[in-house]
Amino acid sequence: MDYREVETTAEYVASLETGADWRAEIESLADDVEADAAWFTALGAVQDAELWFYDQDECEYYPIEFDEPLEVAGCVGNVSLLDDDRFAHTHAVLSDDEGTTYAGHLNEATVWAGEVHMRVFEEPLEREYDETTELDLWL
Amino acid sequence: MDYREVETTAEYVASLETGADWRAEIESLADDVEADAAWFTALGAVQDAELWFYDQDECEYYPIEFDEPLEVAGCVGNVSLLDDDRFAHTHAVLSDDEGTTYAGHLNEATVWAGEVHMRVFEEPLEREYDETTELDLWL
Amino acid sequence: MDYREVETTAEYVASLETGADWRAEIESLADDVEADAAWFTALGAVQDAELWFYDQDECEYYPIEFDEPLEVAGCVGNVSLLDDDRFAHTHAVLSDDEGTTYAGHLNEATVWAGEVHMRVFEEPLEREYDETTELDLWL
Numbered sequence: 001m002d003y004r005e006v007e008t009t010a011e012y013v014a015s016l017e018t019g020a021d022w023r024a025e026i027e028s029l030a031d032d033v034e035a036d037a038a039w040f041t042a043l044g045a046v047q048d049a050e051l052w053f054y055d056q057d058e059c060e061y062y063p064i065e066f067d068e069p070l071e072v073a074g075c076v077g078n079v080s081l082l083d084d085d086r087f088a089h090t091h092a093v094l095s096d097d098e099g100t101t102y103a104g105h106l107n108e109a110t111v112w113a114g115e116v117h118m119r120v121f122e123e124p125l126e127r128e129y130d131e132t133t134e135l136d137l138w139l
Numbered sequence: 140m141d142y143r144e145v146e147t148t149a150e151y152v153a154s155l156e157t158g159a160d161w162r163a164e165i166e167s168l169a170d171d172v173e174a175d176a177a178w179f180t181a182l183g184a185v186q187d188a189e190l191w192f193y194d195q196d197e198c199e200y201y202p203i204e205f206d207e208p209l210e211v212a213g214c215v216g217n218v219s220l221l222d223d224d225r226f227a228h229t230h231a232v233l234s235d236d237e238g239t240t241y242a243g244h245l246n247e248a249t250v251w252a253g254e255v256h257m258r259v260f261e262e263p264l265e266r267e268y269d270e271t272t273e274l275d276l277w278l
Numbered sequence: 279m280d281y282r283e284v285e286t287t288a289e290y291v292a293s294l295e296t297g298a299d300w301r302a303e304i305e306s307l308a309d310d311v312e313a314d315a316a317w318f319t320a321l322g323a324v325q326d327a328e329l330w331f332y333d334q335d336e337c338e339y340y341p342i343e344f345d346e347p348l349e350v351a352g353c354v355g356n357v358s359l360l361d362d363d364r365f366a367h368t369h370a371v372l373s374d375d376e377g378t379t380y381a382g383h384l385n386e387a388t389v390w391a392g393e394v395h396m397r398v399f400e401e402p403l404e405r406e407y408d409e410t411t412e413l414d415l416w417l
Contacts (some may be wrong), residue, residue: 003292003310003394013178013264014142014273015278018271025140032142039291039395039408041180041215041319043230045193053375054323055346056390064377069195073230073242074213074352074371076319078291078393089393091214091321091351093232093371093379097192099203099241101232102377103351112195113218113272116142116226117178117258125291132296133391138292151282152317152356152403154417157410164279171281180319180354182369184332206336212369212381213352232352232371236331238342238380240371251334252411254356254367255281256317256397 002139016114022046022072023108026088026116030079036086036124038079039061044114046071046105049094049103059134066102069112070094073101079118080125080138087127141264141278145260155253161185161211162247165227168257169218175225175263181254183216190243198273205241208251209233212240218257219264220278226266238252280417284315284399294392300324300350301386304366304394308357314364314402320353322392327372329382337412344380348372351379357396357405358416365405404408 012033016025030038047069052061077090092106127136153174157163161183169177186208191200208236218231231245290311294303300322308316325347330339355368370384405414 001291001295001298001306003307004288005290005311008289010144011147012144013176013260013278014140015276018140019287020140028140029142033144037291039319041178043215043217043228045195046306049193051373051377052371053377054347054390055347055375056323056325058364062375064375066377069193069231071192071243073232074215075243076215076321076352076354078321078395089321093240093242093351095190095192095242097194097201097203099190099192099205099243101240101242101371101379101381103240103371103373104349104377105381112193113269113274113276115277117217121291127217130391135391137293137391138393144333149283150286151281151283152315152399152417153279154415156279159279167279168281172283180317182354182356182367184334208332210331210369210382212371212383213354215354232379233380234329234381235330236314236342237334238329238331238344238382240377240379240381249333252413252415254416256356257371 008119009122011119016111020111021108022111023088023090027086027103030086034118035079036122038118040118042075042116045112046109047112049109050107052107080127082127147258149259150258155250159250160247161250162227162229166225169225174218175257176260177257178220179257182256183211184251185248186251188248189246190214191246219266221266286397287400289397292394294389298389299386300389301366301368308364311355313398314410315399316357316396318396320394322350323390323392324387330386332384354405358405360405
């Protein structure tokens with residue numbers, strides 16, 4: 001296990017714009033406040049969603065698409081630098097009108113309403129290729 | 140996307156009372172510490188629950204009721220002022236004895252045990268009617 | 279409801295080691311930084327998992343085992359002292375290659391990749407036996 005102590009330089013709450021992309025909105029907040037490392041949690045609802053599942057044998061992501069309104073029952077993630085761009089690694093738990101739940105790595109989703117809390121850290125987190133998992137990981 | 144920098148004035152951990160209402164307990168904590176804006180995460184278990192699903196076409200909430208013991212696998216939300224009262228907007232992921240999961244906007248639930256972490260912000264968050272979504276949103 | 283104001287002494291981000299145990303890694307972080315009270319959120323993926331469901335009638339935990347790769351769509355928990363050892367009370371939401379979700383109290387799981395944010399509090403949290411729920415609770 002690798003770890004690092006972090007210093008929080010600022011924290012924010014944000015309300016995401018209806019019709020925009022959930023993850024792009026979070027990255028836009030990170031860009032606006034020049035956050036090269038941050039941690040966030042969020043909740044809300046989306047009009048559709050694309051989750052990605054990582055196949056640990058093939059070491060590839062596969063998309064799972066949902067074309068219906070869903071609650072964002074929970075969302076947690078972080079901002080780091082990936083190839084010099086700010087990337088919001090975003091996991092989410094979604095639920096439909098019967099309370100049935102779908103969850104995973106959120107690639108994209110159209111915002112209905114979204115409330116985000118973000119803490120920005122002083123020192124950047126940078127993702128690099130990890131040979132074991134074939135994922136881009138930080139630390 | 141609208142956002143605001145926030146200053147944390149204090150943070151708390153709380154243990155919710157068995158038999159009380161999950162959301163009312165969080166609002167009671169907010170009242171006790173005079174939090175007009177806060178962010179929380181939580182975990183625990185409940186004896187029953189009522190989730191609300193927001194129908195984005197009808198712009199109305201519909202209840203989904205569960206009359207059985209459930210784990211609170213995760214819970215995230217925030218405190219703001221709604222019509223001058225403190226309101227804990229609470230989303231939760233619940234699970235039963237087979238690990239099957241239900242999730243969404245938590246209206247009420249009877250606490251079995253609950254552990255909460257809350258950060259209180261200096262400046263109030265106030266909910267106002269949003270014409271696009273017909274929800275009460277802040278910022 | 280019992281609550282306590284807490285002072286954060288430090289905060290950390292951690293990357294969990296592939297092949298190690300998810301909860302043991304979090305407890306190892308707590309040991310390394312001498313955290314007798316902390317709050318964390320996390321995300322990632324695991325190679326297998328054992329969830330525990332608490333039967334509120336029998337007041338006993340029952341295991342639910344998963345022998346397949348799963349995303350950790352969300353994870354929230356806290357560190358406290360239980361019989362003088364640091365214990366990471368860990369809840370998680372897991373999902374498979376169809377987005378189907380399983381959730382609850384996470385006893386153990388083999389890390390594929392894991393990203394954790396932990397806030398360490400100054401004053402220890404100590405778990406003691408609670409007669410009503412037969413759980414070890416703090417405060």
